[in-house]
Amino acid sequence: MAVAGGGTTGARYRRLAADLREAIATGAYGADGRLPSEEKLAQQYGVSRGTVRQALAVLRANGLVTSRRGTRRVVLGTARTQSFFELLSFTRWARSLGEEPGSRTIGIERRPAEPLECEQLGLAPGSQIYRVLRLRTLSRVPIMVERTLYPERIGALIKRLDPHAISHTDPLAEEGVVFADTEHTIDLVYADADDTRLLGCAPDAPLMRERRRATDQAGRPLMWSDDRFVPGTIAFTVHNSVATTALSRRRG
Amino acid sequence: MAVAGGGTTGARYRRLAADLREAIATGAYGADGRLPSEEKLAQQYGVSRGTVRQALAVLRANGLVTSRRGTRRVVLGTARTQSFFELLSFTRWARSLGEEPGSRTIGIERRPAEPLECEQLGLAPGSQIYRVLRLRTLSRVPIMVERTLYPERIGALIKRLDPHAISHTDPLAEEGVVFADTEHTIDLVYADADDTRLLGCAPDAPLMRERRRATDQAGRPLMWSDDRFVPGTIAFTVHNSVATTALSRRRG
DNA sequence: CAGTGGTCTAGACCACGTG
DNA sequence: ACGTGGTCTAGACCACTGA
Numbered sequence: 195m196a197v198a199g200g201g202t203t204g205a206r207y208r209r210l211a212a213d214l215r216e217a218i219a220t221g222a223y224g225a226d227g228r229l230p231s232e233e234k235l236a237q238q239y240g241v242s243r244g245t246v247r248q249a250l251a252v253l254r255a256n257g258l259v260t261s262r263r264g265t266r267r268v269v270l271g272t273a274r275t276q277s278f279f280e281l282l283s284f285t286r287w288a289r290s291l292g293e294e295p296g297s298r299t300i301g302i303e304r305r306p307a308e309p310l311e312c313e314q315l316g317l318a319p320g321s322q323i324y325r326v327l328r329l330r331t332l333s334r335v336p337i338m339v340e341r342t343l344y345p346e347r348i349g350a351l352i353k354r355l356d357p358h359a360i361s362h363t364d365p366l367a368e369e370g371v372v373f374a375d376t377e378h379t380i381d382l383v384y385a386d387a388d389d390t391r392l393l394g395c396a397p398d399a400p401l402m403r404e405r406r407r408a409t410d411q412a413g414r415p416l417m418w419s420d421d422r423f424v425p426g427t428i429a430f431t432v433h434n435s436v437a438t439t440a441l442s443r444r445r446g
Numbered sequence: 447m448a449v450a451g452g453g454t455t456g457a458r459y460r461r462l463a464a465d466l467r468e469a470i471a472t473g474a475y476g477a478d479g480r481l482p483s484e485e486k487l488a489q490q491y492g493v494s495r496g497t498v499r500q501a502l503a504v505l506r507a508n509g510l511v512t513s514r515r516g517t518r519r520v521v522l523g524t525a526r527t528q529s530f531f532e533l534l535s536f537t538r539w540a541r542s543l544g545e546e547p548g549s550r551t552i553g554i555e556r557r558p559a560e561p562l563e564c565e566q567l568g569l570a571p572g573s574q575i576y577r578v579l580r581l582r583t584l585s586r587v588p589i590m591v592e593r594t595l596y597p598e599r600i601g602a603l604i605k606r607l608d609p610h611a612i613s614h615t616d617p618l619a620e621e622g623v624v625f626a627d628t629e630h631t632i633d634l635v636y637a638d639a640d641d642t643r644l645l646g647c648a649p650d651a652p653l654m655r656e657r658r659r660a661t662d663q664a665g666r667p668l669m670w671s672d673d674r675f676v677p678g679t680i681a682f683t684v685h686n687s688v689a690t691t692a693l694s695r696r697r698g
Numbered sequence: 699c700a701g702t703g704g705t706c707t708a709g710a711c712c713a714c715g716t717g
Numbered sequence: 718a719c720g721t722g723g724t725c726t727a728g729a730c731c732a733c734t735g736a
Contacts, residue, residue: 231703244727250703262702263734264702264703264704264734265664265702266703270627375512375686375687377685379681379683380683411514412514413522428633432629433628433630457704457706458705483721484722497705515715
């Protein structure tokens with residue numbers, strides 16, 4: 195029996211999913227082609243049907259294949275969705291595009307949280323928070339202004355980082371601070387004085403705003419951020435079906 | 447043994463998911479509370495652990511609960527995510543907000559598809575398509591301009607509809623045309639002449655654009671739409687985790 | 699009608715978090 | 718050490734699609 199070739203790390207269904215994704219990208223099943231039946235795949239890879247279904251559920255969630263009772267699964271397209279980590283971190287997102295991410299920290303301040311901020315971060319009234327203001331660039335071009343709030347515990351870690359550090363997410367992960375869930379809200383705002391100065395845009399110019407609220411695995415808030423992008427530099431794409439949904443960012 | 451109370455329709459895990467969602471919304475497990483273990487739930491509802499896990503996967507995907515090896519699941523919040531159908535249809539979305547959706551069809555034309563359009567709709571070059579231009583309102587206030595392309599087969603159905611019909615999605619569903627998968631792309635554009643005239647905004651005013659491409663269950667393209675919203679009237683929210691993602695629209 | 703994916707069960711072992 | 722969720726298996730029946 196065949197063995198999933200995607201390495202020996204992690205769960206079998208993940209390796210199998212990676213394998214199938216690869217096979218689809220290579221065109222092994224052709225565009226608009228039909229996948230082998232679950233039973234057949236189970237035999238080919240020497241796993242149970244349950245494991246095959248788990249792997250296919252991943253591809254389904256990423257919008258790679260259809261699934262419908264009575265018919266074999268159909269290939270919809272090649273992988274477009276980014277990993278959760280590319281989504282969460284500007285740095286990883288930029289690198290996955292082959293662009294050079296840059297960061298300039300404009301300021302870090304520690305101050306008492308306002309009521310709304312307390313609520314968003316799940317803190318007791320009057321708790322101390324850190325606020326970080328950064329300008330993010332793509333191949334040296336200013337792209338986004340990032341205003342991030344952290345509870346004191348996390349902010350203290352950020353404060354200790356090299357001011358020139360490009361990624362904040364990675365060092366935090368090394369400290370065991372893991373963003374497990376994130377809620378994104380996307381809307382349109384007009385540039386304020388800081389935005390204008392940092393991005394070099396006109397006063398009141400329209401910007402795409404992405405607000406991100408992240409929690410750890412236990413559901414405790416870790417971060418709340420307000421990111422404003424120059425229009426034309428980014429687009430958000432979401433794939434959804436009756437079953438699931440997947441978000442990604444793209445260059446606009 | 448207890449029986450899932452959410453009706454007797456559909457799969458058990460769906461009824462169970464609805465039941466648990468309800469229980470969470472009612473606060474039966476308290477905010478920040480912990481859910482019973484999977485084993486316990488299986489006993490309570492008289493189903494197997496597998497079925498419980500399937501139900502919980504739905505709640506997980508909607509960002510309602512955490513999931514983490516070693517600890518009980520934690521309630522993150524009450525249901526915010528909309529159903530796939532509310533997401534797809536402006537009409538259903540509006541109604542779920544308690545607003546009165548309105549529609550004015552500005553024009554329907556039948557013409558040969560341009561190359562890009564052929565590609566997006568998966569049609570042979572030169573195929574005929576329908577293009578529908580509509581103004582959508584919320585409680586009589588113009589909110590969005592919708593430009594939709596349909597392949598000939600679907601467009602012919604649209605053309606037969608009552609010009610005053612508010613929803614196009616519902617009548618199509620009755621004809622057996624079901625949108626199973628949709629890809630959304632969100633970015634920022636500037637109002638053209640039509641947008642300006644219909645929405646009553648300034649020329650070149652910034653608008654939020656949502657482009658939607660829908661396919662049927664077999665992966666065949668059914669629709670391609672360019673929707674432009676007045677800023678401040680809508681925000682897109684996406685919840686995502688290492689596992690899954692869920693999109694919804696909100697009033698801005 | 700045969701093939702396929704959707705649902706469900708019962709049981710097993712493991713990895714992780716917490717007390 | 719124990720309880721919990723994560724993974725995997727083997728087998729069963731059903732609902733739907735398409736020839």
